[in-house]
Every structure is written in C-alpha cells, then in structure tokens.
Amino acid sequence: MKYGLGHAKIALLLDANCLIYYCQRFDETFQQTAVKLYHPLGERVIKAINSAIADGRCVGSTARVLAEIPDKGAEELIDDFLCNAGIRDALERHGISRVPPRVVGRWQDRFTQKFKKLRNREWFREISFVPSQKELEDARTFYRSLAGRPVMVEHIARKGKDCPSEEDLGLALCAKELQVPLLTNDGDFTRFVEDWGRFGVIIQPLT
C-alpha cells in the first residue's frame, strides 16, 4: 500500500540492497537434505527490521526504489549472490559446481514472490516521496563538497562516479524528511556517516 509522509509511523528506511538481501533467502533440499541459501547480510537486515518494528512501528522505502527491485535483484543474483563464496561453498558441499539457468529462474521467481509478500506486510510501507529539484541539487552540492578528502578520492576511484544516483539521493532525502535512519551498505553513505549526519541524514550502516 502507498503512503504519503503524513501517515508514516516509520522507524527505519531500507535501501535497495537491504530489500534484495532480505528476499534472497532460498530454502532448498538436495537429495532430501535441507540446503539454506541465504544472502550473508540477509539475517542482519532481518535483525534490523525486527528491532525497528518491535514497538509497533514500521519500516519502508520509497516507491521509486521499490519499482527497481525485481530487475536489480536479478542483477544481484547473477553478479553477487551466485558468486558469493558462502553460497558457492554451500552448493559445492552437495556437488553442485554450476547452477543451471532453470534453477536461476526458479530462484528469481521465488525472489519476486518474496518481494511481493514483503510489500504486503502490515509493518512495511511504500512511501510516495518525490524530492524537489532544489532538494536534490542541495544534496549533490553537499556530496560534492566532500571532494578532495583522501577517503572520497579513493571512493570515487573505486566506484567511478561522483554522486549517488537520483533514487538513492531521494531515499536519503526521505530519511531526512522523516528523521529516521537509513539502513544501507552503500559506500556513498556508509563511508561518510558523520558528514551525512551533519546534512541531516542518519545513516545506519549495514555491516
């Protein structure tokens, strides 16, 4: 269900990766033995959600972030999940060295179903928040003001871009507006927690 900011009893915002890790949990059996294929950070996301909703509050994300989850999840499944050492070990223990596309499709399908279920949880909110162009520009100006620091030079060299995407900035601005923490493992935020704090965005790093 979509909510405007006025209706929110939100305690925590989640970025795209957190939502993906939450949904990338596949319970399988291999020759009748249970095989748990969970993204290593998934349990930490669940812990953060449980803690946030303990007193009857909610977690959520912006509609724009949510719209991209199925396709971002697909990229993550190929580029990250299937290459993850823990997942590979779990598969190789059962003699699976290569996951055939039909099984990848099965997991992607299941991922999409879990994501749909998550969106319908009573403690999850889809927030219709669209920042103004001025707010976005202010956020970019702030971020660029960090240029020149060794940590930023190294960060840009590694990431290859000088600003977070518009959807990530929108999510950060939503967190600022609601004055709730943003759970993220994105280096654009986690490497500059104090700076973002000064800008008014509370970052809760997912580590």
Add this chain to the structure above:
Amino acid sequence: MSLWNRRVPRYWPILFILDCAGTLRNNFHLQKILYLAQVERHIPIPYAFVRETYGPYSRAVKADFITLANDGLIDLRYGVGWVFTITDKGRKAIREMCMTLDEKVLKEFRACVDEWSRRSLHDLKRYIYEKHLPSKEAYLEEKADLAILAETLMASFESYPISSNRLVLVGDLDYVIAAFGKEKIGDPVHGNHFLRAAARLLDHLDNLFAETSTKPTILRELSLAQLREDFDQFQETCQLYHVLPPLYDESTDLADLIR
C-alpha cells in the same frame, strides 16, 4: 448436384448429426464424428481441424453449436460435458437443407454417424488416437524441431540485458530443453499431449522474441502473465508424465532439477 451449397449454412453437419443421433453427449464426440466424416468418408464438412492435445479439434464447431442453441435449433445443456439434443425447429431446418444436398453423400454421412454415435466414447478415443495421431517418426521429428527452436530462443534471450523477466524466460527455456532430453513417454497420446504443451509455450516465446528483438530493453517492462500460465501448464504436463518435477513447487528436490 454439388453437395456444398452456398445457401446452406456452415453448421448444417452439426444439425445433420443430431438429426441422425437425436442426442449426443460430449463435445469430443461431436468434434470427432465431424472429423472422421471429413477425412474418412470425404463428406465436405466446412470446418478446419487442427491437431490439439486430444486429437483433431475445430474452434468453429463450438462457436456454431452455441449459435444453434441461441437460435433454438438445438438444446444445449452442460452436465458431465456438453449434451446436445436437436429441437423440432432444428429438425425441420436440417430436413429442408437436406433437400438441396446430394443424397449419396448424405447416405454416406448417415452411415458414419450411425457407426460412431453408437460406439462408446472410449472406443472413439482409442480409434482416433491410433489412427489420427502422428507416427513415431513424425513425433520425433517435431520434437527435434522444437528442441532446436528452444535452444535458439534461449541463446537469443541470453543476449538480452539482465532483468527479472530475462532470468525467468531463460530458465523456462532451459527447463524445456532439459525436459526434451529426459522425455521417454512411450504412450503416443501422452507423448502428443506433452508435445502440444511444449509447442504452445514455444510459440508464445517465439512471438515474444519477435516483438522484443529490435528493442530488447522492453522485455523488462512486459507482463508475462499469459506466458507463465503456459509454462505452468507445461510443467504440470512434465510432472504428470514423470519427465521433470515442476520448478514452481518449493518441495521439488534440487537434485531432480539438476541431474
């Protein structure tokens, strides 16, 4: 005199069969008598039959018997399958039509109806399946053609940018290819059922490829609900004939999908 008279409506053979038989149970029975009259007795039945899961079938027959019921020429009820009964109005109509048709052909048609309307559905099914299903060679040839189509489509969709839809489609095609590799259905009726389900799914995928090949990025925007239904049906067919367990069933053991 030529039997096919343009003044005679297309549905005349349906009325003729019901005039001879009185009541007929099951659409299968009606469709197959029309088909056998056309191909074995050379009665000019104006319906085009396609090879379906349960043998030759014409959609137009169904459309026409609904029209006949609406016009009060037949009585149509649904019990265990359709039950068709000709009405007095229908009997009068077909007898008038028959006056303009070739008596020799009508005699042949009547003999066909007498032969098959009295036989059990089971007998009719067995006869149709034995005589009018593709030969083993034709079956294997069609299966090989479909396997090539599946592999070509899979390679094509694999070149698309990564998206949720792409992963699922490539997964579907990989499942179809694996099913072709494992399929050892001996029974020709079951084999035909399996092949028809695969052909329907691949036809859909082929159309989807044609619609997206010039702009592969649009694949991510499309709803694949209809395709999912066809794929689920194919998986159910595979499960029914012990070819491969379904991907959608969470209890399916990975070992059975990977081996």
